[in-house]
Amino acid sequence: MNRHPFLPQRMKIARIVDEVATHDILTFELVPLEGEIASYLPGQFAEISVFGVGEAPFGYASSPHEEGLVRFTVKRMGALTQELHRLGEGAVVGMRGPLGNSFELDRFRGKDLIVVGGGYAFTTLRSLIAYLLTPEHRGEAGRITLFYGVRNPGLFLYKPELEQWRDAEDFSLHLTVDAADEDWTGPVALVPDLVKEVAPETTNAVAVVCGPPPMIRFTLPVLEELGLREDDIFISMEMKMKCGVGMCGRCNLGPKFVCKDGPVFTLKELRELTDDF
Amino acid sequence: MTRTNTSDSLWILPADALPAFLSALAENGELWVPVPVGEGARFLPYREGLPIDLTQTPPAHPAKSILFPHSEVLFTYHRGDDGIPALTVPEFDSRFLVAFGVRSCDLHAINALDAIFLKRSVPDTGYQQRRERLRVIGIACLSPAATCFCDRMGGGPFDTTGMDVQIVPFEESYLFRILTEGGNQLLNPYLDYFQAADEGAIRKIAALEEGTSLQTGQPVDFEDLSQAIKTHNDDPYWEDLANACLGCGICTFVCPVCSCFTLVDEGTPRAGRRVRAWDACMFSTFTKEASGHNPRGAEVARVKQRFFHKFYYCIENEEPPGCVGCGRCVAQCPTSIDIREVIRHYQREGT
Incomplete structure (x- = not known):
């Protein structure tokens, strides 16, 4: 059979994790029905198929060191995610990936890392942090400071793992919510305000930002005020995509394609591409 | 612009022999021709008796559909009793694919399509296999439309970029100018349908080419x-x-x-x-x-x-x-x- 760039690999849903109190975000653990999992890096994405419905892009939530499986965290949103959420463990879906660039791990080497995430877009940051916290990769970055905000405490993804990260060395975790519940003891603050208050050291740091557009918009000036250069701020972008290989024409920001040239861009690059930053 | 000269391999096909030639050609491969549909013309797979319009300049529908079909099945899926979907990719045709009667503009467009489907990232397999099988019998434009401006964009009415053979309509016949080895191989089995072009015919066609001009402006920078x-x-x-x-x-x-x-x-x-x-x-x-x-x-x-x-x-x-x-x-x-x-x-x- 001819292989072509649009033919997905068949993957079995090995496990489904219900992530949040509202039950509309599920993590799908996929194992290949045939072949191997193609090697990937944090920040890359794949097109996930539900046969008969279509395809949509999702960032890898798993880290490459987790062998034999991949994970995608999916919010119920449109037609495809609706159907994906109806599938049970054992069902077979399609996967095309990895697609896109990744976080520029070489640029993080020897640097402190400030990671700023919000809402459901945290998935790709989980891949990055889990990767950098493995013993064989921990030396690739210095101190990691993570800011992660959601609307309310029930909406944090990967809660058991967040708890483990609290004890990690050279790692500080700053969780925040827009609105607390009775059990919440952490800060109630918008992500940009918390970043400003904590004011992590930036002399030898780079930052990674991924989240809803308003969070990104208000966080960027804070990071720049703290002393980060626009070349040291990395942003993972999202756009509607179909092909994932720079052909279908949807996801361009100016002359660059988010699917092929991104999804990770520096703030400097984004400022050259669009007026939105 | 390529000028007609006697070193080209030049053959004359009488207009009434065109259907027989195309039918013979279509027996050995996939042949696409411009067909009148409504007021326009569009490229369709040749079959005997299909009307052909070699006058519309350019055909209302572009030739891109030959390489990039309006719709294309990428794979089929079928779930057996175990519920597991089996995926099947359609077989590709391995015979040559001839685009007949395509004009300079559409052939320049193929350069742009190649950049997208072959060079931009991974090659698109469907496009690639059609592209590799493609042989082009292009046509010179003796009567460019008022909206034509290929002369400003790198082409021209007699431009032969991308053509293996160029045809020039000429009295009650067509001059076939073989431009590449691929064109030679393509036409060689069918030369019985043709007559060798004589000096008189060559002179008349050179005059046609001289007389056809499109001057809509300076080439675009x-x-x-x-x-x-x-x-x-x-x-x-x-x-x-x-x-x-x-x-x-x-x-x-x-x-x-x-x-x-x-x-x-x-x-x-x-x-x-x-x-x-x-x-x-x-x-x-x-x-x-x-x-x-x-x-x-x-x-x-x-x-x-x-x-x-x-x-x-x-x-x-x-x-x-x-x-x-x-x-x-x-x-x-x-x-x-x-x-x-x-x-x-x-x-x-x-x-």
Whole structure:
């Protein structure tokens, strides 16, 4: 059979994790029905198929060191995610990936890392942090400071793992919510305000930002005020995509394609591409 | 421009022998010809008795559909009793694929399509196999339309770029000019249908070529145009165009370069197929996300996307420009949006 760039690999849903109190975000653990999992890096994405419905892009939530499986965290949103959420463990879906660039791990080497995430877009940051916290990769970055905000405490993804990260060395975790519940003891603050208050050291740091557009918009000036250069701020972008290989024409920001040239861009690059930053 | 000279291999086919020649050719491969459909002409697979229109300049529908079909099955899926979907990719044809009666504009467009489907990232396998099988019997344009401006975009009525054979309509016959070894191999088995061109015929055709001119302006300086458009992002001119645009997308469908597509599943959860189909950046749903967010929700953003892509993004990415001067969008836009006016608007004086 001819292989072509649009033919997905068949993957079995090995496990489904219900992530949040509202039950509309599920993590799908996929194992290949045939072949191997193609090697990937944090920040890359794949097109996930539900046969008969279509395809949509999702960032890898798993880290490459987790062998034999991949994970995608999916919010119920449109037609495809609706159907994906109806599938049970054992069902077979399609996967095309990895697609896109990744976080520029070489640029993080020897640097402190400030990671700023919000809402459901945290998935790709989980891949990055889990990767950098493995013993064989921990030396690739210095101190990691993570800011992660959601609307309310029930909406944090990967809660058991967040708890483990609290004890990690050279790692500080700053969780925040827009609105607390009775059990919440952490800060109630918008992500940009918390970043400003904590004011992590930036002399030898780079930052990674991924989240809803308003969070990104208000966080960027804070990071720049703290002393980060626009070349040291990395942003993972999202756009509607179909092909994932720079052909279908949807996801361009100016002359660059988010699917092929991104999804990770520096703030400097984004400022050259669009007026939105 | 290639001038007729006696070192070319030149053959004459009487017009009444054309159907027999095409039928013979079609026995050994896939043959696409321009067929009158309604008021336009479109490229369709040849079969005996099909009318052929070699006069429409250019055919209303572009030849891109030969390499980039309007819809193409990428794979089929079928779930057995175990519920596991089996995926099957359609077999590719391995015979030659002849595009007959294609004009210079559409052949220049293939350079742009190659950049997208073969060079931009991974090669698109379906496009690649058709491209490798492609042999082109192009046709010279003796009567360019009022909307033609290929002469400003790198082509010309007698330009032979991308052709293995060029035909020139000539009295009650066609001159076939073999230009490549591929063209030679293609025609060689069928030379019984032809007569060798004599000196008189060659002189008459050379005169035809001399007499056919298209002089719509100076060749466009694409670097210059690209910079001008890049630096006029907020020009009110784009709003003027957006106000005129209906968002119907006809400009993209008739464009030989436009190649935006969508991927859709057709079928039931049990069995069906994934299809690639033409789509258009002029539709508001093209970039609309599941959340409702739409980065190009405004008409002006879509109008800019069309022209920025053609004249700025392509050049910036070192790909061929997204316009070859076929004039189809000019002829077919219901509100007379004219890409030549856009070029004029941003070309510096004196160029």
